Amino acid sequence: MKDKQFLMIPGPTPVPERALLAMAKHPMGHRSSEFSAIMKQVYQDLKWLFQTEEDVFIYTSSGTGAMEAAISNLVNPGDKVLSLVIGNFSERWAKIAKMRGADVEKINFDWGQAVDPTVLKQRLDQDVNKEIKFVTLIHNETSTGVTNDLQALAAIIKEHGAISIVDGVTSVGALPVKMDEWGIDVLISGSQKGFMIPPGLAFLACSKKAWKAYENCQNPSFYFNFGANKKSVAEDTTPYTPNVSLIVALKETFAMMKEEGLENIYSRHAKLASMTRKGLKDLGLKLFVEDDNIGSKAITAVWPPEGISVPDIRKTLTKEYDIVVANGQDKLKDKIFRIGHLGFVSERDIIMALGALEATLKKLK
Ligand SMILES: Cc1ncc(COP(=O)(O)O)c(C=O)c1O
Numbered sequence: 001m002k003d004k005q006f007l008m009i010p011g012p013t014p015v016p017e018r019a020l021l022a023m024a025k026h027p028m029g030h031r032s033s034e035f036s037a038i039m040k041q042v043y044q045d046l047k048w049l050f051q052t053e054e055d056v057f058i059y060t061s062s063g064t065g066a067m068e069a070a071i072s073n074l075v076n077p078g079d080k081v082l083s084l085v086i087g088n089f090s091e092r093w094a095k096i097a098k099m100r101g102a103d104v105e106k107i108n109f110d111w112g113q114a115v116d117p118t119v120l121k122q123r124l125d126q127d128v129n130k131e132i133k134f135v136t137l138i139h140n141e142t143s144t145g146v147t148n149d150l151q152a153l154a155a156i157i158k159e160h161g162a163i164s165i166v167d168g169v170t171s172v173g174a175l176p177v178k179m180d181e182w183g184i185d186v187l188i189s190g191s192q193k194g195f196m197i198p199p200g201l202a203f204l205a206c207s208k209k210a211w212k213a214y215e216n217c218q219n220p221s222f223y224f225n226f227g228a229n230k231k232s233v234a235e236d237t238t239p240y241t242p243n244v245s246l247i248v249a250l251k252e253t254f255a256m257m258k259e260e261g262l263e264n265i266y267s268r269h270a271k272l273a274s275m276t277r278k279g280l281k282d283l284g285l286k287l288f289v290e291d292d293n294i295g296s297k298a299i300t301a302v303w304p305p306e307g308i309s310v311p312d313i314r315k316t317l318t319k320e321y322d323i324v325v326a327n328g329q330d331k332l333k334d335k336i337f338r339i340g341h342l343g344f345v346s347e348r349d350i351i352m353a354l355g356a357l358e359a360t361l362k363k364l365k
Contacts, residue, residue, distance in 0.1 A: 005318070008353050009326040010142045010170055010299040012192040012199050013343030016256065019197050019249040027244040035244065036236040038251050043233055045254035046203060049172060049262075050187060052179040056205040057229035060243045063169040063190025066202035067096055069224035070165050070186050074134065074213045077101030081134045082123065082162070084115045084153070088143035088329045089167060093136030102134075111144050111332065112301075114294040117152045124160040133213070134163045139171035143329040145301040145338060146294050147175065151182045158183040163210050169193055172203075173257070174269045174298040174342040185210040191246060194265075194298070196253040196344045200243045253344075266297075272341040272350050273297040279354040280339075283361065288336050298342035301328070303335070308364045310334045316363060321356035 007014055028035045046056035059065050071093070075081060081102040083094035086109045098104045107123060109115055115137065124132065135157045139150045150166065157164040165186040168177050172187070173194020179187050184207070191201035206214065206226060214226045228239040257265060277287060277295060280302050288301035304310050310327060311334060317323045328336040341350060 001322075004322045006323050006349070006352075008339050008341070008345075008349070009324055010193070010338060010340035010342065011190070013194075013196065013340060014345065014349075015198060015249075016196055016253065016344045018252045018256065022252045023198075023245045023249045025248070028248075030241050030244050031237065035247075038248060039238070040236040042247055042251055042254065043236070045251075045258070046205075049254075049257070050179045050189075050203075050205050051177065051181065052187075052205050054179070054205045054207060055230055055233040056203050057226070057233065058238060058242060058247070059202040059204065059224060059229075060200065060238075060240075061202045061224075062192075062199055063167075063188065063202050064092065065224065066188035066190065066204045067092060067167065069202070069204055069221060069226075070188055070206075071096045071100050071102075072221035072224060073217055073226045074163065074165070074186070074210060075100050075102050076216070076218050078103055079133045080105065080131045081136060082107065082132045084120065084135065084137040084148075085109065086113060086115060086138065086144065086146055086148065087111050087141040089169070090136070090138040090141055093138075093165065093167065097134075097136065105132075112146060112289050114146050114148045115153060117149060117156055120153060121156050124156060124162070127160065130161055132160070132162050134165055136165045136167075138167040139177060140168075140175065140296050140298050142170045142299055142338075143332070145289050145296040145299045147171070147296045147298075148294075150177065150184070154182045154184050163213055170296075170298045170342060173265065176262075176266050179205060179207075191250065194343050195250060196256070197246055197249045200246050201250065268346075269297040269342060272345055272347065273300065275347065275350045276300045276339055276341055276354070279350065280357075283354070283358055288332075299338055299340050301332075301336045301338045304337065305361060308361065310337050312364055313337060313357075313360055316360045317356055320360065320363070323353055323356050325353075
């Protein structure tokens with residue numbers, strides 16, 4: 001049967017009908033008063049979700065665009081950047097900063113582990129001359145299914161005085177992220193995750209402290225420019241033509257999120273994660289991240305059973321049951337598979353995926 005495919009990858013995530021229908025309408029003019037009213041609402045809703053009083057910029061790009069925006073508006077060549085790496089996406093910050101000419105130092109943790117706050121504290125305590133200007137880190141590492149203790153890490157960075165630059169692509173909208181209360185300086189995210197709309201928009205908020213670094217940036221980006229975006233937020237618009245249809249859809253998914261309420265969204269994700277982890281263990285599978293304290297609420301990575309390959313599991317799940325799960329990335333390609341349970345996902349979806357996985361494993365035995 002066609003049109004039944006169900007995405008259980010960590011992005012793009014399923015999109016509710018309310019958002020799909022909103023996108024089916026003719027696009028409106030991006031400088032019209034009708035669209036400005038939508039922008040005004042969406043900008044307010046972004047502040048609510050990011051839990052910040054700062055403006056949240058909207059870029060027409062994927063999440064990596066917002067990562068590039070952060071580095072290119074803040075970092076000058078030669079600036080010292082400390083990158084906390086726990087997987088593929090946290091490594092991306094280091095790559096972007098290096099291309100920008102920064103002096104990048106990485107602290108690598110094993111894939112499947114979280115950043116150890118004591119290691120970060122020790123390194124920052126050694127930096128008595130305050131040479132480290134920026135620390136890049138991730139909240140939820142999608143390649144491994146690990147969640148860092150962002151609150152603790154942001155506090156350590158704040159105490160040192162460096163600017164924290166945080167990837168919240170698979171955490172914002174799925175797990176609590178309190179930008180202002182936790183003292184995060186720059187927080188970015190992307191539309192195809194907890195926001196429940198397709199790929200194509202990215203978001204960025206920047207603290208007053210980080211804004212000073214922007215003012216000292218010698219060659220900031222043109223397209224992603226912080227100053228141009230701040231001016232546009234004040235005027236309920238964007239500097240250039242945005243993806244109008246996605247913003248219209250976002251207004252709808254924000255309405256859904258507000259109806260559900262932040263705490264309920266977070267507890268739903270926590271419940272789906274614990275159902276997934278328990279269900280996988282009940283099937284006799286070994287979780288890639290065994291420690292429940294760092295296991296992600298948005299995505300779970302799992303080893304295949306002895307004698308059955310990841311490509312066979314993924315192929316059979318899609319062919320027989322129309323369910324798509326993600327492969328491992330980089331050095332974990334074909335070694336683990338990853339189940340996304342963020343965004344527009346309910347308990348029924350988890351039960352369905354676990355049932356289909358059980359049948360798949362029986363078939364492949
Ligand atoms: C944590 C994280 N950061 C960054 C990205 C990159 O986002 P994009 O592929 O939208 O550029 C992803 C994408 O999956 C991600 O999960």
